[in-house]
Structure formats: structure tokens, C-alpha cells
Amino acid sequence: VPKRPRVLLAEDNAEMAKALGRLLALDCEVVGTVPDGSAAVEAAHRLQPDVIVLDVNLPGVNGLEACRQITRVNPDAKVIVVTAMEDSEIRQRSLELGASAFVSKMPGKGDDDLLSTIVRLCGDHS
Amino acid sequence: MGTPLRTVGYVAASTVGYYVATQIAWALCFPDSKVSLFFPPHAVLLCVLLLVPTRHWWAYVLAAVSAHFLATQQAQWPTLYALTCEAFDAVKCVSAAVGIRLLIKSPLRAITLRDATLFVLIAAVLVPFGTAFWGASFTVSYGFGTHYWIEWRNLGISNAVTAVVLVPVFLLGAHHLFVRRPRTLSSGRVLEATLLGVATVALGIFVFDRTPAGPNTSPALLYTPIPLLIWAALRFGLGGISASMLIMTFQAIYGTMRGHGPFLAQTPVENATALQLFLLVTATPLMLLAVVIEEERRSKEALRENANLMGLAAEAGSLSMWVWDVSGNDVWMTEPGRPLFGLEPDAPLDFAATFDRVHPDDRAARESAIERALQTRGEYEVEYRVQQADGVARWIHGRGRCVLPEGGTGPKLFGVSMDVTARKQAEASAAQRRAELEHLARVATLGELTTTLTHELRQPLAAILMHAYVGARLLDASEPDLQKLRSTLADIYQVTERAGEVVGGLRAILKRDGPAARLNNVNVNDVIRMVERIAHGDANLHKVTVHLDLSPGVRPVRGDSVQLQQVILNLMLNAFSAMNDGARRLIVRTGSRDPSSVLVEVQDSGTGIPAEKLETLFDPFVTSKPDGLGMGLSICRSIIERHGGRISAANNPDRGATFAITLPAVE
Secondary structure, eight states: OOOOOEEEEEOSOHHHHHHHHHHHHHHSEEEEEESSHHHHHHHHHHHOOSEEEEESOOSSSOHHHHHHHHHHHOTTOEEEEEESSOOHHHHHHHHHTTOSEEEESOSOSGGGSHHHHHHHHHHHHO | OOOHHHHHHHHHHHHHHHHHHHHHHHHTBOTTOOOBSOOHHHHHHHHHHHHSOGGGHHHHHHHHHHHHHHHHHHTTOOHHHHHHHHHHHHHHHHHHHHHHHHHOOSOGGGOOHHHHHHHIIIIIIIHHHHHHHHHHHHHHHTTSOSOHHHHHHHHHHHHHHHHHHHHHHHHHHHIIIIISOOOOOOHHHHHHHHHHHHHHHHHHIIIIISSBOSTTSOGGGGGTHHHHHHHHHHHHHHHHHHHHHHHHHHHHHHHHHTTBSTTOSSOHHHHHHHHHHHHHHHHHHHHHHHHHHHHHHHHHHHHHHHHHHHHHHHHHTTEEEEEEETTTTEEEEOTTHHHHTTOOTTSOOOHHHHHHTBOHHHHHHHHHHHHHHHHHTOEEEEEEEEEOTTSOEEEEEEEEEEEOOTTSOOOEEEEEEEEOHHHHHHHHHHHHHHHHHHHHHHHHHHHHTHHHHHHHHHHHHHHHHHHHHHHHHHHHSSSOOHHHHHHHHHHHHHHHHHHHHHHHHHHHHHSOOOSSOOOEEEOHHHHHHHHHHHHHHHHHHTTOEEEEEOOTTOOOEEEOHHHHHHHHHHHHHHHHHHOOSSOOEEEEEEEOSSTTEEEEEEEOOSSOOOHHHHTTTTSTTOOSSTTOOSOHHHHHHHHHHHTTOEEEEEEOSSSSEEEEEEEEBOO
8 A cells, every 4th residue: 555645734714624634635644734824834844744735825824925934944845835716826926936836726627636736746756 | 311411401300390299289288278188299209219220319319309498498488397398208209219129120011910019018008108107297396287197197198199190100101201112003092092081081070070069969979980990991001090090180189179079078188088098099909900901911912922923933844733631632733733644624633533644553652652741741752654645654753741731620732743754755865875875885895805705705616526526536435435425415515505604695795775774683793703704815815814702692782784794894804904014913802891782893903093083083085095985984883873882993002903893782
């Protein structure tokens, strides 16, 4: 049995966090769920997950800022910025700030959906 | 009294008047008697003292004394006796004038029965008979009289008759000459006065001058002038009776002196006394009667004027007035009132007639207001609709007062009713416009949120999609985990339901509503939670952390939840804009300062409110936003005040501002 990727999830909306958690649990091990950007930065450092999934809209320190802080400390960290809405500008910004991928939260959109992206990112390094 | 020269002129005139009056007084002595029936100088000085300022009294008294002294010296009276007489006359007049001025305050044209009675008491009883004690003693001691008590009586009656007959005539004459503007009399009135005058003179000649004196003269003759005197008193008041009495007095004295009339039965002194007593007892009651009649006429006039004024005010204010005699169930109403209540001009009026037309929804409120006023003998104020015959409802503002009249009759309700339909229509259209403005403001507020709102609305859709995807994946397994599947479906249900609530809330906010508020018992915590969901995305956009500190036991308020949401949303979005740096933290708190109210606080950590803006913050068109209209907070205040609450703002001690709303809690 291949080792399931350890994932940290940062999502402020409780309903969304629950749904994303359930989705991720299909193929991954969710090691933590945090509701805001600064908690994500702290948990990424503490838990050292394989993948960090950040929602763009986080209260306080938002997703992009958290991504910048995490990759600055650990340039190897695999950060996936997720959104419920496609936005090329934000995609561009997040990739500039060190994110490994910018994907839609919506599942089942071919090979570039969230689960496929996690598997792809982890496969690259394992 | 004008210039000093004028005063000197008046003093000179009164001196001449006093001198002439003294000569008349002496001429009116009975030929074979020292008794002066009548002492006009007393009336002259008393009237002068009543008419001139008291600071000039000394001049007029001195003038009178000089005139009298001159006359007595011409008549060769002993100097010392003359001087004593002058001192006596001065004391009489001054004491009467002091008494009258102190006790009678009404102007001459508005003398009351009390005033007239006081006048008679002072000028015809106390002063003449009081000073007569002194007058009689020096008359006897100078040898001009032999019996003290007879002198006392003669002096007293003489001065009393003078006061009653002459003083009113002089005062009214002076009043007509100097004070009252001349009044044109109707020809009927002039004719009546002439007729009365001629009849009085003719009867006077017949009774006092044409009737031979002697034991055969009937004493009933004395009563014949009475009807004419009553006529004068009834129709011409105090002036009429005074003038008639004057005419009759001179005729009586003239006739008696010529040896005619009913007063020549006994000795000259007794004849004189009989004449004086006749004049005194006739004049006094008739004058009091005239005063009473004038008083009555004045109060009737005042009533008429009042009624006219009230009628005018009622017309100007479109008021109808009514009185309801509760025990007799009798209603009196001014003419404009009938159409107001939809009543025919000649329909019989009772309280039920007004009740029947009242709109059924408003009857209970009107009834209980009136009932309460009747029970407490108090007032009521109520607005209600009246159904007109054509089916159109008119709004009436009614106001009434329950009065228990003196004299033991039952309570009466006095009221005014005003047609306020136009005002009500204006209020309704103002409410309609206000509702439209508030609706536009709500739509505009949501417009600001469009981007973040669509994002927030996509969240539950995305969550549902994820759950569905998970469900499908679970079913793909060779042995599907039904427990997990069930829980996933339950989550879909829950998310959908909550998303539906948000959509419902948005729909309510966007919906155009009528002017009437939809009042329900509202939990402010629910209102705040809903608003927080709507504004959540915007909070993230502004990097603001929203913290809800909601008291679980907060009591419900009576209100329109959409309007309350509008207020909270406005305050939250304002707070987001006010926080540009530092810790951007918004706390929405609920609780209560006292059991009867609910408190909502919206506390930010922004820039705070400039001190000069705190006063006008809630006024329309006050804004700190470059593209803001400045209606938001004004609308917030208007909504909160319509809910019976208050809204205020204050800067926090450290940074930022707190908006506080208090709303009355449902009992």
C-alpha cells in the first residue's frame, strides 16, 4: 500500500472545511485543519505535512500571504492554493509567491483537480 | 396727567368747581333751616381725588380748602369754624378716596357687584357716618346745632346721599368726557333715552312740584317714579339710573323748597330727612341692580365673543366641536361635524350615531380611550377612521376632556374632531418613499458586495459538489461504506438547507417592501449571524477578522428582521472601510444593560470618528467616503428609532469606534 500523502488544510468556512476534508480523506491523510492564514503558517512549520492546501480567502493573513510566508521559510514546501472561482490574476500571483499549484476546489475536472494535483505533486518527489 | 401746565389748569378748574358746588349746596338749604340737604362739594372733591394721581392730591385738597374758605369769608362765617369745616371736608374726602382706591381695582366700565357694594359701604356708610361723630361735635360746640345726635344724623345722611346720587354721575360723566371713545348710538336707543328723560321730568314735575303739600297727599305718590327708575337701570345701566336719580333729586329738592310735594308733612328738619332717606333707599338698591345687570351683560358679551373666537378657530383648523351629556346621552355638535361623521344634517344625534360610522378596526381603541377618560375624569386623544356614505374612509383625530359640571348633573365629555385624512395620506406617501429609499440603500449595499457575495454563494455549491463526488467515490468501492455514505448525504442536506437560508435572506433584503413594517419577534443574534455570512467575503477582502460575541440569553425584540439586518450590515461594512492597517478586528456583541432592553455593539479597531463629526454622524449626507451618499447611518437611525430604540457612536479608549444600539425587549 503506497503511503498516503499527509495534508494540512487551511479553510475558514466550516462547511467548506468539512467537505474538503472529506474529499481529501479519500486519497490522503489530513493531519490538520486550520481556519486562518497565520495558523496555517504555524501548523505548516510544526506538522511538516507533504502538502499544504490553502484557501485564497482566509481571514487575517490571507491564502496568498500565508503561501509567501511558508515558502520563504521552507522553499521545498508544496503549497496548493485553492479557490471556488477561477481567477487568472490570482493564479499568477500565487505561482509567483511560491505555490506549487493553483487549482479549483471543484472535484472531478479531469487531471488537474485537487486530488490529482496532490497525487502528482507527491509522486514527483517520492 | 400730561404737562405741569395742564395739571395747574385742572387744579384751577376743580377750585372753581368746588366754589360753585359750595354755592349750590348753600342754595339747597331749606329756607327756614340751616340743614343742607345735599353737599355737592363733597362729591366734587371725592371724584377729583379718584381721578387724579395720588401724588397731586395735596394740590387739589389745598385748592378745595381755599375755594371753601373764600366762600365762607364772603358769607362771613367765623374764621375758626370755617377752617374746622374745611379740615372736616378734606378728611372726609381723602378717607373715602383712600378706601375706594385701595379696595376697588376694577376699571369704571367693568364695575362688579362687589365693587359697588364696597363703594356704598365706604362712601355712603363708613366715611359719612364715621366722620359725622367729629362733625357733629364741633357743630354743636360752635353753637350751630343743639342736639348732637340730630347733627350727627343730618351730616351722615347728607354726605351719604351726595355720595350715592352725585359721585356716580360725576365719575361716569368724567369717564365719558375724558376716557371713553364716543360711541354712535342707534336712533332707537336715542329715542328710548329721550322718552325716558321726558317721562322722568314730567313725572317729577307732577309728583314733586304740582302736588300740593298736606295731609291729603297720598304717600303712594312716592312710588310712582320707581318704574321709570327701574326702566333706566335695566336699559341704560349705571349711567341711566345715575342720571335719572340726579334729575329726580333736583326736582324733589326744588319742589320741596317751593312748598310742594309729599315731603312737607312735618317740621323742616324732618321733611329734609324724609327726602334724604327717600333718595338714599331708592338710589342705593337701584344702582346695585344696574351694576348686576351690567355685569351680566358683560359676561354674556364675553361669552358671545368667546363663542365667536372659538367658531373662527374651529373653522380655521377644520375642527368640529361637540359636547356629549353622558347621562342624558345627548350630543351637541357644530355643523361641520356632521359630514365628518357621515351624518345627515337633521339626523338625531346621540353617541351611538357617531360610533356606528367608525371603522370596525378602530372602534375598540376609540371606545377604550373614551371609557378611560370618563372613568378618570381625564382627557383622551385618539386617531381613527370613519366610513363615509360613499365608502371612502376619512381619518379623524379626536381629542376630548371629561368634565363634571358644578351643580350635580352627570359628567360631560367636551371634544374636538379634526379631519386629518390629508395628513394621513401625506404620512403614508412619506412612509412609502422612505421604504423605497431604504430599499434602494439595501440594494446598493448588496451591490458593493456582489463580488464577494457570489464567491460566498459558490462556497456551498462547491461543498455540495464535493460531498456528491465523495459519495460517488464511496459507491465505487467493492463494499461501499454505507455509514460514511449516509453521513455524506446528511451533509449535502445540511449545506443545501443553510445555503437556502442565505438565498432567502438575500431575497428578503432585495425585495421591495411596502411602507408597513413586518413586525415579528426577532432574535438579534440570528440577525447578526445572517449578516455575518453575507458580509463574510467582504471581511476577508478587507483582511478583517469578525468576532461574534453573542449573549445566548438575549431577549427577542419586536421588529422587522430585514430592516435590522440592513442596520447591522451597514455598520459592519462601514467598520471594514474604517480599518486600513494594524490589527483589523471587528467585534459584534449582544447583551443588555437592563432587563427591558437589548444591546448590540459593533466595535472596530479602525481610525475612529473625528470629534467634530460625532455630533452629526447620523444626519443625512454626512459621509467620510469619497463616493458615499451619506444616507447609510441616517437610514440606520431612522430604522432603529422606528423600532423604539436608540443608536449612538463613541470612540474607543485605545483605537477605533463602537456603535451601540439599544432596542426595547419583548416583555
